[in-house]
Amino acid sequence: MKITVLGAGVVGVTTAYQLAKAGHAVTVIDRQAGPALETSFANAGQVSFGYCGPWAAPGIPMKALKWLFEEHAPLIIRPKPDWAMLSWLIKMLANCSTERYAVNKGRMLRLSDFSRTALAEVRAETGIAYDSGMKGTVQLFRKEEQVEAMAKDVKALAADGVPYEVLDADGCIRIEPALAHVRHKIKGGLLTPTDETGDCFKFTNALAEKAQALGVVFQYGTVVKDFIISAGKLEAVVTDKGQQQADAVVHCLGSFSPFLLKRLGMKLPVYPVKGYSLTIPITDPSRAPVSTVMDESYKIAITRLGDRIRVGGMAEISGFTTDLPAARRRTLEHSVSDLFPGGDLSKASFWSGLRPMTPDGTPVIGATPIKGLYLNTGHGTLGWTMSCGSARHITQVIGGQTTDLAAEDYAIARYN
Incomplete structure (x- = not known):
């Protein structure tokens, strides 16, 4: 599948890496000049x-x-x-x-424990420091x-x-x-x-290089403006540099996630x-x-x-x-x-x-009512902690696989 990931923080980059490992063609869009330049830059470690x-x-x-x-x-x-x-x-x-x-x-403990195993595997297979x-x-x-x-x-x-x-x-x-x-x-x-413990900025940048080696394309300095929806299905992302066609989009824009979703009639309490x-x-x-x-x-x-x-x-x-x-x-x-x-x-x-x-502290991960649009956001203070597990889970959801994590209560549907 051709998949666009919105956001190059630790959640977006781990998502892109897992999707690329699963064989998808992945593009990451971020308004900053490089990865991890906002919330992931100097967190508590x-x-x-x-x-x-x-x-x-x-x-x-x-x-x-x-x-x-x-x-x-x-x-x-x-x-x-x-x-x-x-x-x-x-x-x-x-x-x-x-x-x-x-x-x-x-x-939160269920997702964190799942992410612990996922991070260990990423570290073992990449050797990043x-x-x-x-x-x-x-x-x-x-x-x-x-x-x-x-x-x-x-x-x-x-x-x-x-x-x-x-x-x-x-x-x-x-x-x-x-x-x-x-x-x-x-x-x-x-x-x-x-x-x-560790430096999230260093981790995200090192993993972005590994993702690029797998074929992931990073479009920095690019602002996402809107989505194109047809018959209840997402067709493309609209940016300040043109349209990006995609079979699926994973929304990892952190605190700014609600703004684009509001245009689609979705209320995300982040x-x-x-x-x-x-x-x-x-x-x-x-x-x-x-x-x-x-x-x-x-x-x-x-x-x-x-x-x-x-x-x-x-x-x-x-x-x-x-x-x-x-x-x-x-x-x-x-x-x-x-x-x-x-x-x-x-x-x-x-x-x-x-x-x-989010008001309950748990991130929002999973499909939305719009076909082809997925969420991986709202991780609060635990973005890095939960990132690798969240990325693996959303990759399995998009691929139509049976998920390793029992996560039906992580999707946006819990707020409806």
């Missing part, structure tokens, strides 16, 4: 197969009210007259029940109530057969020795040992949740993390990427702005310097990106 769950969780509404008055809040809302924002927030709040949290976390690490994530608790709240996550991990280890302060230091400097600040932790990161050169390895430490108090991940530390996190609901407020940088600096003091923050690079989030 986590590949979180075990540490994954929806932001919509029990207690979040009350916490959000409290966070309004905190300097280093993990969730920031900048209200504006935007119906899409209000609608998304209402849907997100509706998913904050215990029952919905269990369903949504189960979905991207500052990868395989030493897991330590979710670090500074408060007793965080330790107590861990029970619901442990229950979900156990139900899905995901390995984990409950840690006390000494256990956290055993996994991450540099935390010995701040032992008095640690109440406990949760280790998910199958989690990985909204940008802005995240921030710092990338800091390591000056003293004894005071740097070995893998990833997730600071649960601030929802900030501190990750080792070779000779750098990537500090990423926060969730800001503010529309499509990518500005860099000094207050957000101070929160990242506070978290990393409080747990791993001694780094040279003056040499850090500061970045922000828009994560495409």
